Amino acid sequence: MQHHRLVRLVVATIVALTAASAARAQSPLVAWNSGRAGEPLLTVRALAPGFWVLRQSKLSNAEAPFIYLMAGTTRALLVDTGAEPAAGTTLPLRELVDSLLAEHATRTRTPMVPLLVMHSHGHRDHKALDAAFRTRAQTVVVTAVADTIQAFLALPRWPDAEGTIELGGRTITVLPTPGHEPAHLMYYDATTRTLLGGDMLYPGLLTVRDLAAFQASTLRLVRFAKSHPISAILGAHVEMTRERRIMYPLGTVAQSDEHVLALPASIIDTLAAALTHVGDFREDDVHDDIILNRVLPPVAQPAKPRTL
Ligand SMILES: [Zn+2]
Numbered sequence: 001m002q003h004h005r006l007v008r009l010v011v012a013t014i015v016a017l018t019a020a021s022a023a024r025a026q027s028p029l030v031a032w033n034s035g036r037a038g039e040p041l042l043t044v045r046a047l048a049p050g051f052w053v054l055r056q057s058k059l060s061n062a063e064a065p066f067i068y069l070m071a072g073t074t075r076a077l078l079v080d081t082g083a084e085p086a087a088g089t090t091l092p093l094r095e096l097v098d099s100l101l102a103e104h105a106t107r108t109r110t111p112m113v114p115l116l117v118m119h120s121h122g123h124r125d126h127k128a129l130d131a132a133f134r135t136r137a138q139t140v141v142v143t144a145v146a147d148t149i150q151a152f153l154a155l156p157r158w159p160d161a162e163g164t165i166e167l168g169g170r171t172i173t174v175l176p177t178p179g180h181e182p183a184h185l186m187y188y189d190a191t192t193r194t195l196l197g198g199d200m201l202y203p204g205l206l207t208v209r210d211l212a213a214f215q216a217s218t219l220r221l222v223r224f225a226k227s228h229p230i231s232a233i234l235g236a237h238v239e240m241t242r243e244r245r246i247m248y249p250l251g252t253v254a255q256s257d258e259h260v261l262a263l264p265a266s267i268i269d270t271l272a273a274a275l276t277h278v279g280d281f282r283e284d285d286v287h288d289d290i291i292l293n294r295v296l297p298p299v300a301q302p303a304k305p306r307t308l
Helices: 002-025 093-108 130-134 146-153 211-227 267-278
Strands: 042-048 051-056 066-071 076-079 115-118 139-141 163-166 171-176 185-189 194-198 205-208 232-235 291-294
Touching (some): 042 093, 066 093, 093 130, 146 163, 211 267
Parallel strands (some): 076 115
Antiparallel strands (some): 171 185, 185 194
């Protein structure tokens, strides 16, 4: 009897542990779609009801960007449309978004909500499938250009102002954060307390193209974080390994031991302190979970003296 009870207990524990690890394995906050042979070209995981994290596989494009879809009762917001898929393949992003929004409508017993498509920023690896959405019914695509975004969100100033997008029971705050790229935005979902870090804040090589703008954006981010609870920062890529301070060489396809996607809110302080100390830096500034990298504008070549 005792023996049987013990066996049952052991079996129950194994079942519970398996279920727990399966649940963990499905979390979008840990590593996934990181270049395993045969993995799907696009995968989705739900963070919470009405909040999906999509990842383009490394096999589709080595940038393997993350794409975010959030929905309320009156509208949905798609942040980014992915990178150019590998030659001869397609990325079923529009089909996946359609099916997620259809499921959302069924679950919430609301009609299909119209879709707004915006971006973390205007680099090519985040807007490759914009065209697929420009032809979609009930869809607005906002081009990733600062003037267009400022007009669309009716921001009084750029970049020192916050925009609001109401999705119906879910409010998204939009933070202009130029520095990596002039039209860079972060998005804050108050429902899940999630901040989308884009290409400014993720576990990897944070490329600073306009240092003054990047510093000013970081200061605004510090101010924002003081007045808003942040449970996780989810960026647009993962380039670090699980080992601290180590990143994969750029272009790596199989990242078998990659860093988790989620960064804690305290990474904002790490970033701010780094930018305070680093000065007018040239060499990579390496931290446990992020690496600051400077891209300088090309030096103008002195005009050649004219020879007659
Ligand atoms: Zn990117």
